[in-house]
Amino acid sequence: xxxxxxxxxxxxxxxxxxxxxxxxxxxxxxxxxxxxxxxxxxxxxxxxxxxxxxxxxxxxxxxxxxxxxxxxxxxxxxxxxxxxxxxxxxxxxxxxxxxxxxxxxxxxxxxxxxxxxxxxxxxxxxxxxxxxxxxxxxxxxxxxxxxxxxxxxxxxxxxxxxxxxxxxxxxxxxxxxxxxxxxxxxxxxxxxxxxxxxxxxxxxxxxxxxxxxxxxxxxxxxxxxxxxxxxxxxxxxxxxxxxxxxxxxxxxxxxxxxxxxxxxxxxxxxxxxxxxxxxxxxxxxxxxxxxxxxxxxxxxxxxxxxxxxxxxxxxxxxxxxxxxxxxxxxxxxxxxxxxxxx
Amino acid sequence: xxxxxxxxxxxxxxxxxxxxxxxxxxxxxxxxxxxxxxxxxxxxxxxxxxxxxxxxxxxxxxxxxxxxxxxxxxxxxxxxxxxxxxxxxxxxxxxxxxxxxxxxxxxxxxxxxxxxxxxxxxxxxxxxxxxxxxxxxxxxxxxxxxxxxxxxxxxxxxxxxxxxxxxxxxxxxxxxxxxxxxxxxxxxxxxxxxxxxxxxxxxxxxxxxxxxxxxxxxxxxxxxxxxxxxxxxxxxxxxxxxxxxxxxxxxxxxxxxxxxxxxxxxxxxxxxxxxxxxxxxxxxxxxxxx
Numbered sequence: 076x077x078x079x080x081x082x083x084x085x086x087x088x089x090x091x092x093x094x095x096x097x098x099x100x101x102x103x104x105x106x107x108x109x110x111x112x113x114x115x116x117x118x119x120x121x122x123x124x125x126x127x128x129x130x131x132x133x134x135x136x137x138x139x140x141x142x143x144x145x146x147x148x149x150x151x152x153x154x155x156x157x158x159x160x161x162x163x164x165x166x167x168x169x170x171x172x173x174x175x176x177x178x179x180x181x182x183x184x185x186x187x188x189x190x191x192x193x194x195x196x197x198x199x200x201x202x203x204x205x206x207x208x209x210x211x212x213x214x215x216x217x218x219x220x221x222x223x224x225x226x227x228x229x230x231x232x233x234x235x236x237x238x239x240x241x242x243x244x245x246x247x248x249x250x251x252x253x254x255x256x257x258x259x260x261x262x263x264x265x266x267x268x269x270x271x272x273x274x275x276x277x278x279x280x281x282x283x284x285x286x287x288x289x290x291x292x293x294x295x296x297x298x299x300x301x302x303x304x305x306x307x308x309x310x311x312x313x314x315x316x317x318x319x320x321x322x323x324x325x326x327x328x329x330x331x332x333x334x335x336x337x338x339x340x341x342x343x344x345x346x347x348x349x350x351x352x353x354x355x356x357x358x359x360x361x362x363x364x365x366x367x368x369x370x371x372x373x374x375x376x377x378x379x380x381x382x383x384x385x386x387x388x389x390x391x392x393x394x395x396x397x398x399x400x401x402x403x404x405x406x407x408x409x410x411x412x413x414x415x416x417x
Numbered sequence: 418x419x420x421x422x423x424x425x426x427x428x429x430x431x432x433x434x435x436x437x438x439x440x441x442x443x444x445x446x447x448x449x450x451x452x453x454x455x456x457x458x459x460x461x462x463x464x465x466x467x468x469x470x471x472x473x474x475x476x477x478x479x480x481x482x483x484x485x486x487x488x489x490x491x492x493x494x495x496x497x498x499x500x501x502x503x504x505x506x507x508x509x510x511x512x513x514x515x516x517x518x519x520x521x522x523x524x525x526x527x528x529x530x531x532x533x534x535x536x537x538x539x540x541x542x543x544x545x546x547x548x549x550x551x552x553x554x555x556x557x558x559x560x561x562x563x564x565x566x567x568x569x570x571x572x573x574x575x576x577x578x579x580x581x582x583x584x585x586x587x588x589x590x591x592x593x594x595x596x597x598x599x600x601x602x603x604x605x606x607x608x609x610x611x612x613x614x615x616x617x618x619x620x621x622x623x624x625x626x627x628x629x630x631x632x633x634x635x636x637x638x639x640x641x642x643x644x645x646x647x648x649x650x651x652x653x654x655x656x657x658x659x660x661x662x663x664x665x666x667x668x669x670x671x672x673x674x675x676x677x678x679x680x681x682x683x684x685x686x687x688x689x690x691x692x693x694x695x696x697x698x699x700x701x702x703x704x705x706x707x
Contacts, residue, residue, distance in 0.1 A: 085611065089507040093518055096504055100525060100579065106547065107536045173431035180424035192436070196444045219441050248431075251439055255640050255688055257661045258681040259439055261668050262446035265678075269445075290438035293431055322423045351529035353643040354661065358669070372531040372647050382539050389532040396527040403527075404520045 107393070111136050111386035136383040140391070148370070152391065154360075155350060155367040158281065162288035163346040167338060169289065170296025171304075173248070175326060177241050177297070178304040179312075184244060187236040188229035196222035212273040215266065245301060252294035256354050263287055264358040279360045287355050292345045299344065303337030304330070340406055343399055350396065367392045450678035455671075462675070469679035478655065479680070482663040483687060488570060489659065490638035493577035498631055500578065501585030506619075508586070509593040519590075526583045534647035537576045538563070541648075566656040569649045573657060576644050581637075585630055592626035593619075628699050635695065639688055660684050 109125075112132035126132040140148060176182075199221045203214030239247075267277035277283035307330065315325050331338070356366045371392050374385045450469055454462040473479050504522065508515050525533070540546050541562040549559050562568045596619065604614050642661035645651060651658035651666075658666075664684065668677035 086510070086512065089510060090512045090514075092503060093507045093512050093514075096500070097518060097521060100522060100583075103533070103536045103540060103579065104524065106540060107532075110539060169430045169434065172427040176424045176427035179419065180427075181420060182424070182428070192440075193444065196441060197448065200445065201448060215441070215445060219437065222441075223436070248435065251435060253636055253688065253692065254439075255661065255681065255684050257640070257642070257664045258446070258685050259442060261664065261677055261681050262442035263438065264668075265449060265674060266442040266445055286434070286438050290434050293435055297431065316419070322419075322421045323426075326427070347527050351527075351531075353529070353531055353646075354640075354665075357665070368529050368531045368643065371529065371535060372643065374535065382545070385535055386539070389535045392529045392532045396529070397524065400523050400527045401520065404523055 104393075107386045107389055110382050111390055113383045113386075115381070115383070136387040139384060140387045148388070148391075150363075151365055151367050151370040154364045158284050158288065158364065158366060159346050159349045161281075162285045162292065162349050163342050165285065166289045166292035166296050166345050167300075167342045170293050171300045171331075171334075171338060171341070172326075173293075174297045174300035175304050175330060177245050177248075178301055182241050182244055183230075184239045185230050185234055185236060186239060187234040188226040189239075191229040192222045192226035195225045210273060211269040215269065245297065248297045249294050251290075252298075256291070259291075260287075260354050260358045263355070267359065277359075279362060279364050281364060283359055284356070284364055284366075287359055288349045288352065291352070291355060292348060295348065296341055296345060299341045300334075300337060303334050303341075307333055336406065340403070343403055347396055347399055350392075446678045447682065449675050450682055452675045454675035454678075455673055465675070469676050470683065473676070473679055473683060478658075478663070479683070481655070482658050482660050485570070485657060486639055486641065486659040489573055489577065489641060490635055493574045493581070494631060494634045494638055496574070496578050497582045497585050497634060498627070501582045502589055502623075502627075504582070505586045505589035505593060506615075508590060522583050522586055524583070525580045526587075528580070530580065530643040531647050533576060533580050534644045537572065537579075537644075537648055541572050563649055564653055566653060569653065569657045573641075573645060573648060576648060577638065577641070580644075581634060585634065588626060588630045589623065592623050596622055625703055628696075628703060632692070632695060636688060636692060639691070660687070 112126060112134070113130055114133045114135055196218050199218030200214050203209045203217050204211055207214075209217070264278070267283055270277050277286075311329055311333075312325055315329055320328075350366075351368060352366070353368045353372065356369050360366065360369065371388055374388050449462075451464060451466060452462045453460070453465045453468065508518060508522075512518075540548050543549055543559055543561060543564070546562075548562070552560055560568060562572050600618055600622075601614060604618060609617070640661055641659050642665065645657060645659050645662050646665075649657045651662050660680075661684075664677055664680045667673050667680060
């Protein structure tokens with residue numbers, strides 16, 4: 076290929092390094108798979124490595140896990156699957172729409188209107204709760220609605236100050252990702268609790284979790300999809316516009332079919348993020364909608380040294396993502412993801 | 418760029434969700450951070466001004482968790498970057514079996530950090546774990562991987578390196594694929610050694626993407642909680658407690674809501690300061706090589 080292809084001795088040094096790294100990467104995965112087939116006999120005492128040679132493999136851990144002998148296990152898998160799939164689908168859909176809009180249409184948002192949102196939301200809440208004596212949740216909802224309206228009006232008015240264009244809006248979306256999630260997770264927990272007092276339960280519910288995960292995934296979806304849409308040829312869309320095809324038809328009929336690979340990749344990456352997510356689930360669920368990572372984390376304190384069943388539980392969380400990795404690397408090899416990564 | 422009112426229909430769902438679920442709670446939590454607000458024991462919230470912030474800044478535990486988080490983040494990202502660059506270069510140079518490695522190397526970053534930490538707990542187990550058995554085989558005594566501060570930090574950093582080096586490999590590989598061939602051809606004609614070629618061509622040309630990748634990893638590393646939560650639980654004592662774990666303890670174990678809100682905003686400030694300083698330090702280098 077290029078002159079950068081190594082030859083001779085350096086090539087084998089590089090290979091040696093890579094093999095070493097591969098062993099380091101693969102050993103823990105091998106270990107967890109092997110351990111899930113052990114029994115207490117082959118864990119206590121010395122570490123054992125090779126099935127049939129070191130120890131007699133057994134399906135005990137798996138049968139215990141799958142028969143539900145070890146507590147509510149299926150419940151968590153189902154909760155994780157439902158929450159993961161629905162938030163990944165919705166986040167990809169909503170985020171793709173926003174990314175398309177930000178790539179193809181000009182937007183202008185005045186900084187003043189952003190400030191107005193902040194001031195009205197903050198002041199409105201304080202006013203509603205402390206002066207007018209509404210409940211916290213009611214004060215919040217009114218303040219939010221008022222803040223939206225005021226900031227929309229401010230954007231129409233002639234106010235001084237910088238105007239933010241599409242690039243700034245995209246940066247604003249993506250920068251949400253920089254926020255330490257504990258800030259949002261804790262704030263969301265406080266807000267959900269208050270809304271719950273009004274009778275609309277959000278903590279430990281499907282709606283609450285999916286909403287939180289959509290908001291959590293949108294930055295990455297907008298970031299990935301923007302690159303896909305920007306790389307699409309404009310000519311096809313322009314031709315459709317000459318024929319007076321409405322914009323929403325261009326989007327659903329032309330743009331979306333062309334970006335199916337991108338949508339799939341984005342969906343899978345989002346799903347992986349949500350599937351593995353720990354902090355929001357820790358704060359926002361407590362029983363019914365508890366996801367797998369929380370269950371897996373709990374194994375530790377509940378099980379002590381029962382490594383075989385811990386390993387089996389960990390594998391249930393890992394295996395879907397292994398399948399995903401295989402699929403993703405397929406996509407990657409065909410060069411579909413390259414555009415998004417660059 | 419065309420104009421059509423339908424654009425509002427496209428952007429509003431996303432905007433609304435982010436405003437309602439990410440931004441608005443922050444405003445509410447900002448008001449909480451200025452109050453003394455506890456659920457246990459339940460006392461009515463009271464405006465205390467900056468008290469939460471000042472008592473946090475005076476709390477040695479806050480500085481300790483900030484330091485611990487910084488140590489984990491900086492050291493693990495540095496190691497990840499060095500190893501990641503090496504692996505990416507080797508894969509780019511098409512070592513034998515390169516295609517197989519590409520798939521295998523992707524795996525760790527797709528695995529739930531809690532599951533990774535559980536596996537690590539088994540491997541680091543002082544008496545039953547394979548690592549200590551290997552160390553004994555090499556002639557070391559049984560090492561206290563999870564019960565002694567420095568060893569625990571080392572274990573956490575190892576887990577971070579294991580899990581996130583693939584991300585750096587992935588990004589750097591994409592970057593390496595974009596480098597032009599002709600520069601290298603010219604360099605070979607002048608008999609520049611591979612070592613010189615790396616430092617004079619590859620490294621400078623990869624600097625922008627390196628800065629971006631390290632930035633992403635650094636910010637992400639500061640958020641670490643799941644690995645610590647499972648692997649050491651912040652222990653021994655509180656010596657490996659990170660910022661997020663500290664906030665969780667205060668908010669969920671003590672239900673000290675005002676204090677936790679203040680803590681999360683301080684955390685936001687710490688991250689922003691680190692991000693801005695990092696970019697400010699590296700800006701001159703980026704400009705020079707462009």
